[in-house]
Amino acid sequence: MDSHSSKEEILKRLGKENEALRLMLEVMSRKYNTLQSHLQGIKEEQMSINLNETHKRARILEAPFYSNKPLQIFVRSNLDDNSLTVKDGYQWRKYGQKITKHNSSPRAYFRCCSAPDCKVKKKVERSIEDKSILVATYEGEHNHDIHDNPFSQTSLSTPKGVTKGSVVAGGNNPELTLDLSLSGSDQSHRRHTEKFVQHGSPSNHNKIKEYVDSLVKDPNFTVALAEAVARSISNQT
DNA sequence: CGTTTTTGACCTGCGC
DNA sequence: GCGCAGGTCAAAAACG
Numbered sequence: 001m002d003s004h005s006s007k008e009e010i011l012k013r014l015g016k017e018n019e020a021l022r023l024m025l026e027v028m029s030r031k032y033n034t035l036q037s038h039l040q041g042i043k044e045e046q047m048s049i050n051l052n053e054t055h056k057r058a059r060i061l062e063a064p065f066y067s068n069k070p071l072q073i074f075v076r077s078n079l080d081d082n083s084l085t086v087k088d089g090y091q092w093r094k095y096g097q098k099i100t101k102h103n104s105s106p107r108a109y110f111r112c113c114s115a116p117d118c119k120v121k122k123k124v125e126r127s128i129e130d131k132s133i134l135v136a137t138y139e140g141e142h143n144h145d146i147h148d149n150p151f152s153q154t155s156l157s158t159p160k161g162v163t164k165g166s167v168v169a170g171g172n173n174p175e176l177t178l179d180l181s182l183s184g185s186d187q188s189h190r191r192h193t194e195k196f197v198q199h200g201s202p203s204n205h206n207k208i209k210e211y212v213d214s215l216v217k218d219p220n221f222t223v224a225l226a227e228a229v230a231r232s233i234s235n236q237t
Numbered sequence: 238c239g240t241t242t243t244t245g246a247c248c249t250g251c252g253c
Numbered sequence: 254g255c256g257c258a259g260g261t262c263a264a265a266a267a268c269g
Contacts, residue, residue: 098259121260
């Protein structure tokens with residue numbers, strides 16, 4: 001092989017790599033925009049709920065995006081599963097259950113017991129609109145790390161009747177499902193997504209940006225994304 | 238037998 | 254002040 005043809009080869013390869021990177025950026029940009037528009041939709045939906053409903057429930061719903069108060073997450077679960085448990089990486093002890101007026105399904109009350117002095121609580125009930133979705137409302141902040149309770153042991157092992165790693169964001173938005181399962185055994189992606197879903201903050205926009213940045217910096221994610229793009233290209237051709 | 242869950246009773250806050 | 258609804262307590266039951 002002469003030096004001229006090897007130069008050409010290198011240039012060709014660089015060109016291909018550039019193209020792959022460009023496609024990756026394009027895909028990430030699209031995903032980011034989709035996330036933003038979904039988030040906007042959720043905000044608007046919740047604002048309209050707050051305007052139309054004077055019930056206390058509406059006040060709970062308004063909180064996640066506008067204050068440090070309750071964060072809500074939506075988890076798809078099997079209708080046959082009556083346990084009202086949401087696996088989120090922490091350990092919870094149930095201390096009560098109530099039938100509420102606005103919802104025929106019972107609401108369960110849990111306290112965090114991952115750390116002895118953690119005062120975080122959560123309420124779990126089925127969505128009124130879609131009984132297959134569990135709504136978990138979190139109150140307070142954990143004073144310990146989620147890694148106190150390793151994911152591999154408890155949180156993301158598929159619970160009975162719960163769709164594996166499927167966290168749904170937004171009440172009437174069943175199509176917006178953040179797939180936590182991703183490829184194979186790599187749990188760092190799950191952790192990224194899990195953190196994103198869990199941490200309620202006044203500035204969700206910044207959180208998304210942080211989340212995307214952390215994904216970009218993750219070499220495993222880049223490899224996985226590159227594989228996905230490659231698959232997508234080979235499927236199109 | 239220790240831990241967790243269940244469930245009825247009790248407490249508290251809010252609206253009328 | 255009263256009634257209602259949500260939240261918590263704690264004893265009993267269930268479970269591993």
